[in-house]
Amino acid sequence: MIELQSVRRFMAVTCLGAMALAVAPLGEAEAQQRLRWQMASGYPGSLVHLGTMGKRIETQIAAVSGGTFEIRFMEPGALVPALQVLDGVSNGSIEAGWVSAGQYTGRNTALALFSAVPFGPEAGEFLAWMRYGGGQALMDEVHAKFNIKALVCGITPPEASGWFRTEIKSVSDLRGMRMRFFGLGARVVSKLGVQTTNQPAGELFQALQLGTIDATEFGQPALDLGMGLHQVAKHYYFPGWHQPASLYHIYIHKPLWDGLSAQRKAMLENVCDANVMFGLADGEALQFAAMQELQRRGVTFHTWGPEFIEAFRKGWDEVVAEESSSNPDFKKVWESLSAFRANYKVWGDVGYLRN
Numbered sequence: 001m002i003e004l005q006s007v008r009r010f011m012a013v014t015c016l017g018a019m020a021l022a023v024a025p026l027g028e029a030e031a032q033q034r035l036r037w038q039m040a041s042g043y044p045g046s047l048v049h050l051g052t053m054g055k056r057i058e059t060q061i062a063a064v065s066g067g068t069f070e071i072r073f074m075e076p077g078a079l080v081p082a083l084q085v086l087d088g089v090s091n092g093s094i095e096a097g098w099v100s101a102g103q104y105t106g107r108n109t110a111l112a113l114f115s116a117v118p119f120g121p122e123a124g125e126f127l128a129w130m131r132y133g134g135g136q137a138l139m140d141e142v143h144a145k146f147n148i149k150a151l152v153c154g155i156t157p158p159e160a161s162g163w164f165r166t167e168i169k170s171v172s173d174l175r176g177m178r179m180r181f182f183g184l185g186a187r188v189v190s191k192l193g194v195q196t197t198n199q200p201a202g203e204l205f206q207a208l209q210l211g212t213i214d215a216t217e218f219g220q221p222a223l224d225l226g227m228g229l230h231q232v233a234k235h236y237y238f239p240g241w242h243q244p245a246s247l248y249h250i251y252i253h254k255p256l257w258d259g260l261s262a263q264r265k266a267m268l269e270n271v272c273d274a275n276v277m278f279g280l281a282d283g284e285a286l287q288f289a290a291m292q293e294l295q296r297r298g299v300t301f302h303t304w305g306p307e308f309i310e311a312f313r314k315g316w317d318e319v320v321a322e323e324s325s326s327n328p329d330f331k332k333v334w335e336s337l338s339a340f341r342a343n344y345k346v347w348g349d350v351g352y353l354r355n
Contacts, residue, residue: 039094039098041076061271090148123245151250155245156245157280179194184319204216
């Protein structure tokens with residue numbers, strides 16, 4: 001959890017920065033050149049939290065630019081399919097995208113390390129590495145290969161571990177299951193015999209209802225409640241070892257980013273910083289009421305026992321070793337994150353009261 005004083009300082013700086021940008025006049029030539037971009041989304045605008053964060057980019061950039069910079073939120077499929085946003089931004093057919101880099105582990109597994117890391121950092125530590133530990137520079141380096149500029153523009157708290165039709169009593173019960181799973185966590189459960197898919201949000205309820213999949217993970221309780229997953233599965237597992245915190249991004253066609261003025265770049269950066277703060281607060285505030293509602297609707301909460309956590313962690317260690325030996329990008333990013341975490345541990349182990 002981010003220390004309260006740090007959060008207050010972050011909010012104050014972000015608000016002051018956004019106010020300054022809102023009132024600072026653009027140069028005459030730039031003001032006349034009104035930019036209108038379209039932003040393809042990987043998530044429906046109606047989706048609790050994830051959709052809200054994406055829609056805020058549209059409204060906030062309009063506010064701080066005085067209407068001279070428009071980034072229009074486009075629903076999944078309106079421009080490109082949800083899982084093809086990276087390609088659309090890369091080739092310039094769309095200007096921007098609202099995504100999580102971890103959606104594209106099939107293109108480069110290093111992308112997952114900028115999104116959600118199994119057994120990885122929680123929100124405060126993750127943001128600290130991104131901003132002050134070299135994470136942003138590495139994200140720039142990896143995304144430049146796709147002709148993309150990526151900005152962290154949202155965050156979610158820990159996820160649940162998944163919805164199951166039946167109670168999972170032993171690790172062997174996972175073998176043969178068909179499950180939607182995100183990012184590198186999918187590689188981990190595959191080692192335990194789970195058959196994984198990476199279906200977009202809009203397809204999950206029907207897939208679970210029709211039996212195309214036996215189980216799914218997606219988000220936090222508030223997100224999952226809104227998707228109605230409790231109607232077709234009643235066993236809900238915690239903790240989300242695969243996503244202790246998740247970062248979300250705005251992807252921008254890199255030549256367009258390079259061509260922006262310093263002021264418009266700052267507008268985008270400040271809007272994204274404020275969106276991270278919104279995501280952190282909104283994500284934490286939504287969950288307890290959703291969990292109470294899920295219990296009223298007959299959902300049983302489960303916590304993975306030690307044998308499961310040990311199996312998941314063993315699988316993750318194997319994935320890290322495999323990817324570090326086969327993907328130089330992954331190895332470089334993982335070494336940076338691991339070194340930062342080793343140093344952070346000196347502080348993290350003693351600096352917080354863990355209830």
